[in-house]
Amino acid sequence: MSMRKAAPLAALAATALTLSACAQSERDDSGSGGDAEGTFTFGAAGAPEVFDPFYASDGETFRVTRQIFEGLVEVEEGSSEIGPGLAEKWEPSEDGKTWTFTLREGVKFSDGETLDAQAVCDNFERMADQNETAQAGPAEYWAYSMEGFGDDSLYRSCEASDEQTVVLKIARATSKFPAMLSLSAFGIQSPKALEEGKANDVKKQGEGFAYPKNSENPVGTGPYTFDAYDEANKTVTLKRNDDYWGDKAKNAEIVFNIIPNESTRRQELEADSINGYDLPNPVDWKALEDDGNQVEIRDPFNVLYVAFNPESNPALKDLKVRQALDMAVNREQLVKSQLPEGATAASQFYPDTVEGYNKDIAVTKYDPEGAKKLLKEAGQENLKLTFAYPSEVTRPYMPNPQKIHEAIRKDFEKAGVEVEVVTKPWNGGYLDGVDNGQFDAWLLGWTGDYNSADNFIGTFFGNLKSNDFHTSATDFGADLSKELKDADQTVDEAERTKKYEELNQKIHDEYVPGLPISHSPPAIVVNEDVEGLVASPLTAERFSSVTVGGK
Numbered sequence: 001m002s003m004r005k006a007a008p009l010a011a012l013a014a015t016a017l018t019l020s021a022c023a024q025s026e027r028d029d030s031g032s033g034g035d036a037e038g039t040f041t042f043g044a045a046g047a048p049e050v051f052d053p054f055y056a057s058d059g060e061t062f063r064v065t066r067q068i069f070e071g072l073v074e075v076e077e078g079s080s081e082i083g084p085g086l087a088e089k090w091e092p093s094e095d096g097k098t099w100t101f102t103l104r105e106g107v108k109f110s111d112g113e114t115l116d117a118q119a120v121c122d123n124f125e126r127m128a129d130q131n132e133t134a135q136a137g138p139a140e141y142w143a144y145s146m147e148g149f150g151d152d153s154l155y156r157s158c159e160a161s162d163e164q165t166v167v168l169k170i171a172r173a174t175s176k177f178p179a180m181l182s183l184s185a186f187g188i189q190s191p192k193a194l195e196e197g198k199a200n201d202v203k204k205q206g207e208g209f210a211y212p213k214n215s216e217n218p219v220g221t222g223p224y225t226f227d228a229y230d231e232a233n234k235t236v237t238l239k240r241n242d243d244y245w246g247d248k249a250k251n252a253e254i255v256f257n258i259i260p261n262e263s264t265r266r267q268e269l270e271a272d273s274i275n276g277y278d279l280p281n282p283v284d285w286k287a288l289e290d291d292g293n294q295v296e297i298r299d300p301f302n303v304l305y306v307a308f309n310p311e312s313n314p315a316l317k318d319l320k321v322r323q324a325l326d327m328a329v330n331r332e333q334l335v336k337s338q339l340p341e342g343a344t345a346a347s348q349f350y351p352d353t354v355e356g357y358n359k360d361i362a363v364t365k366y367d368p369e370g371a372k373k374l375l376k377e378a379g380q381e382n383l384k385l386t387f388a389y390p391s392e393v394t395r396p397y398m399p400n401p402q403k404i405h406e407a408i409r410k411d412f413e414k415a416g417v418e419v420e421v422v423t424k425p426w427n428g429g430y431l432d433g434v435d436n437g438q439f440d441a442w443l444l445g446w447t448g449d450y451n452s453a454d455n456f457i458g459t460f461f462g463n464l465k466s467n468d469f470h471t472s473a474t475d476f477g478a479d480l481s482k483e484l485k486d487a488d489q490t491v492d493e494a495e496r497t498k499k500y501e502e503l504n505q506k507i508h509d510e511y512v513p514g515l516p517i518s519h520s521p522p523a524i525v526v527n528e529d530v531e532g533l534v535a536s537p538l539t540a541e542r543f544s545s546v547t548v549g550g551k
Contacts, residue, residue, distance in 0.1 A: 037251075037252045038251045038252055038547065038548045038549065039251060039252065039253050039254070039255055039548065040251045040253075040254050040255070040275055040276075040530070040543055040546050040548050041254075041255045041257055041273070041274045041275050042063075042254065042255070042256050042257065042274060042275065042276055042277065042278075042543070043257050043259045043265040043268055043269065043274040043276065043277030043278075044060055044063065044064075044236070044256040044257065044258045044259065044277075044278075045060060045258075045259070045260060045262070045265070045277075045278065045279065045392075045393050045394045045395075045426075046058070046060040046258065046260060046392055046393045046425075046426045046427050047060065047231075047234065047258050047427050048060060048061040048064050048065075048229070048236060048427070049061045049427045049431065050138075050211050050215045051064070051065065051215050051216060051217075051218040051226065051229070052065075052189075052199065052211065052214055052215040052218065053065040053066075053069055053184050053185050053186075053187050053218075054127060054139065054141070054142070054185050054186070054187075054189075054199075055134070055138035055139060055202065055209075055211060055215065056141075056184070056185060057138075057140055057141065057185075057431060058426065058427065058431060059395065059396070059447065059539060060393070060426070060427070061427075062184040062185075062540070063256070063278075063541075064236055064238070064256055065184055065187060065218060065220075066184050066187075066222075066540060066541075066542060067222055067223065067224040067238055067254060067542065067543055067544070068110075068187075068218050068219075068220040068222045068224055068225065068226055068238065069184070069187025069188065069189065069218070069220035069221070069222055070085050070086050070187060070188065070220060070221050070222050071085045071086065071181050071182050071183065071184075071186050071187055071188060072085050072086050072087040072090075072101055072120070072166070072178065072181045072186075072188070073085045073087060073090070073178050073179070073181050073182045074182055075182050075449075075450060075536070075538060075540060077534045077536065077542065077545075078534045078535065078536060078537075079536075079537070080301065080448065080450055080451040080537055080538055081450075081451070082178070082179045082182055082450060085181075085182065086103060086104060086107060086115060086120075086188055086221065087101035087102060087103055087104070087166070088102060088103070088104050089101075089102045090102065090178060092177075095173060096172075096173030096174070096177070096491070097156075097169060097170055097171070097172065097173060098167060098168070098169050098170075099167070099168045099169075099170070099177065099178055100161075100165060100166070100167050100168075101120075101165070101166040101167075101168065101178075102164055102165055103115065103116065103117060103120070103164045103165070103166065104245065105164060106245055107221055107245045108221070108243060108245070109189075109190035109192075109193075109219055109220065109221055110190075110219055110220065110221070110222075110225040110241050110243070111190050111192060111193060111219045113190050113191065113192050115188065115221055116160070116163045116164065117160030117161070117162065117163055117164060117165055117166045118160040118163075118191075119188070119190075119191050120158065120160070120166045120188055121158035121159065121160050121166065122191040122194070123188050123189060123191070123194070124155065124158040124168070125158060126191075126194055126199060126200060127139075127142050127155075127186070128142075128146075128149065128153065128155050129200065130142070130149060130200060130202075131200065131202060133202050133203060133204050133209065134200065134202040135149050135466070136435075136466065137209060137432070137435040137436065138202055138209055138211075138435075139202075140435070140466070141183055141185035141186070142185070142186075143463055143466045144458070144459040144462065144463055144466075144467070145176070145180045145183060145185075145186075145459070147462060147463055147485070148463055148465060148466065152465070153171070154170050154171050154172070154174065155168075155170060155171075156169040156170055156171055157169045172489050173489050173491060174454070174488050174489055175452060175453075175454060175488050175489075175490075175496065176450075176452050176454045176455060176458070176488065179450040179451075179452060179455075180449075180450070180455075182449065182450055183449050184449075184540070187220055187222075188220065188221065189214075189218070189219060189220060190219035190220070192219075193214060193217060193218075193219035194214055196213075196214075197212055197213040197214025197215070197216075197217055198212045198213060198214065199212060199214035199215075200212070207429060207432055207433065207436060207438070208429070208432040209432065216229075221244075221245065222241065222244070223240065223241055223244045223246070223247075223248065223249040223542075223544035224238040224239065224240060224241055224249060224254060224543075224544070225238065225239050225240075225241045226238060227239045227253070234257065234258035234259075235255055235256065235257055235258065236255070236256040236258070237253060237254070237255050237256075238253060238254045238255075238256075239252070239253050240252050240253065247544070248544075249543075249544040250532060250544065250545060250546060250547045251543075251546055251547060251548060254543055257273070257274055259274075259277070260391075260392035260393065260425075262279070262280070262281050262394050262399075262400075263281075265277040265280075266280065266281070266284060266288070269288075269293065269525065269527060270291065272527070275526055275527055275529065275530050275548055276524065276525055276526030276527060276530060276533070277524075277525060278394075278396075278522070278524045278525075278539065279394040279395070279396060279399060279522055279523065279524070280295065280523055280524075280525045281399060281400070282339070282340030282341070282399060282523070285297070285340070285523060288525050292527070292528045293525050293526065293527050293528065294525065294526050294527070294528065294530065294533075295523050295524075295525045296523060296524050296525070296526075296533070296535035297342075297521055297522075297523045298396075298521060298522055298523065298524070298535050298536065298537050298539065299353075299521060299537045300342065300343065300344070300351055300519040300520055300521045300522075301351060301353070301447060301448045301537045301538060302351070302396050302397040302445055302446060302447040302448065302519060302520060302522070303346055303349055303350055303351065303397060303445055303446055303456065303516055303517075303518070303519055304346070304397040304398055304404070304443070304444075304445040304516075304517040304518045304519075304520065305346075305349065305443075305444060305445055305446075305514050305515055305516050305517055306325075306329070306387075306408065306441055306442070306443060306514055306515040306517060307434075307441065307442055307444055307468055307469050307513075307514040308322060308325075308440070308441055308469060308470075308513060308514050309437055309439060309440055309441065309442075309469070309470045310470055310473040310474055311437055311470045311472075311473040312386070312437055312438070312439065312440050312470075313384075313385065313386070313440035313441075315378075315380050315383055316440065316441075317473065317474060317475070318378045318380070319510070319512060320374045320375070320377055320378040321374070321375065321378050321380050321383065322512040322513075323374055323512055324370075324371040324372075324374035324375045324378070324380075324415060325371070325412065325415075325417070325441075325515065326364045326512055326515050327364060327365065327366070327367045327368070327370050327371040327374070327415075328366075328367075328368055328371040328411050328412050328414065328415035328417070329364070329366065329408055329411050329412075329515060329517065330366040330407075330411050331345035331346070331363055331364070331366070331517055331518060332345050332363070332366070333366075333407075334404065334407050334408070334517065334518065335518050337407065338399070338400065338403055338404050338407060339399065339518055339520050340399070340520060340521060340523075341521075342520075342521040343518055343519065343520040343521065344518065344519050345363045345517070345518055346363065346516035346517055346518050346519055347361045347362060347363045347364070347508065347516065348361060348504045348507070348508065348516055349456055349457050349460060349504075349507065349514075349516045350448070350453060350456035350457065351519045353451070354448070354451060354452070354453055354456065355451075355452070355453050355493075355496070355497050355500060356453040356487070356496070356497050356499070356500020356501050356503070356504060357500075357501075357504065358500075358501040358502075358504040358505055360505075361504060361505060361508050364508075364515075366411075368411070368414045368415045371415035371416075372415055372416050375415065375416060375417075381416060382416075382418065383416070383417045383418065384417075384418045384419075384420065385412065385417055385418070385419050385420070385440045385441055386419075386420045386422055386439050386440040386441070387405070387408075387409060387412070387419045387420065387421060387422070387439070387440065387441045387442065388421075388422040388423060388424070388430070388433065388438075388439040388441070388442040388443070389401045389402060389404070389405035389421075389422075389423050389442065389443045390423065390424065390425070390426040390430040390431075390443070391423050391424065391425050391426070391430075392425040392426050392427075392428065393425075393426035393427075393430075395445055396445075396447050396520065396522035396539050397445035397446070397447065397518070397519070397520050397522075398443065398445055398520075399520070399522075401443060402423075404443065405421075405423075405443055408443075408517075409421065422438075422439060434468055435468070437470060444468070446459070446460070447522075447538060447539050448538060449538060449540075450538070453487070453500045454484070454487075454488045457484060457500075457503070457504075457507070458484050458488055460513075460514075461477075461480050461481060461484060461507075461513060462481055462484045462485065462488075463481070464477050464478055464481040469513045469514055471513055474511075474513070476510065476511045476513075477513075480503075480506075480507070480511055480513070483499075483503055483506070484503065486499065487499035487500050487503060522539060524539075524541065526546075529548050529549040530546060530547070530548055531546070531547045532545040532546045532547050533545070533546050
């Protein structure tokens, strides 16, 4: 799959105008396949965090909600490019601050409510109006993408100029608009369900969060509707939306069978208890294919990193300490021992297919003695670090969290660092622990939502008040946020690319907010009975095209 560079604002405008004239989805109201029966059973690596995608941040949740909700624009299947969604065309103003979207006609939510411009604006106003609890954690996709809330936000207003026309206004031109509207977190929900479920009533609960009724009753416009979440049996069931506006789903239901252990997922596939699962262990790829299964290997569009929290551990405010930890990691050995063929050691926080990747930056050389020397110069020969990793999950950039963590932990210890190991289930305390700043350092990563530098490093470091790397506690955080915003709003493509190249050099040499580790090509596997699966480089598959056993 080829991945083109992110388009500049001017090109996006031209694309929008072209789409205005001719873009139509291949789906239509008379879609076929709606009478097909059958169940597609998918082995999920973890439980959904919450069923309201606006408060989600993980792939296992979005895998489910992506089948239920749709955005104004959507990522085209099998690609990282943007195409029509609930909006069939759009057009920006000359200054890039006002975007006019024309909605599809005849679209209804699965509760029977009509999708119109006011419904879309109700969603955006709901997203923008978050309480302090939600702003500090669960609404992080909005915080990252819209750069905060209130006066700080990129979002300004939404107006329904007529039933089918939405006018969105933003504070400044940005290279990520309208692509950011394809994020699963920004799926359009039924205003009636939002109101009845008191959607924004998020509360703190212990180390995590308590969500309102809306999070248990997702109502969207997509090809599937939510049926049940059986926590005891660890299954999520979706039913085909027979009133869907486009091509009806080719299977009557999807069952997500939650199986945290990857080896168990493979056994269940071999026993025909499931039809497929994501992220098979790379060492099993050949054997799976030899058994007649279909292993689809996606292009790497991700990054694995170690994040730092200088608020939790003030020693991490010292650049020499961060540089020492950078030098301590043997990335090349890690890639060879823990990651699949095609994986590469990372020098930057996004892969080389994304605009602004700086080819002149080398992967940091493994040098444990040099790391010890820097720690001594910083007065941190006895550095202690709480270093966390998630359990009960497999991620595209992290096929085996425990083994990867163990390798990096040993590298840190060789440099003289005392490591306290912490592990929590992915959706059983780990993500909440990251949001609440409980760890000094931790393993995490990112699969791009669309092809944009801002979607990677802008998401990580752009919002000074709210980012997982806690850059507000550093002497460089404000500068980095400002530089990221400046690059993002640069219209000229060549100039913007140069700015991102320079920024990547600074992040590597002068800032070191965390450690980019690797980029991996993840796979998805289905058995021989499955047809119609379109693999996504963003690991964002939609399952409505899938058939099982010829049904």
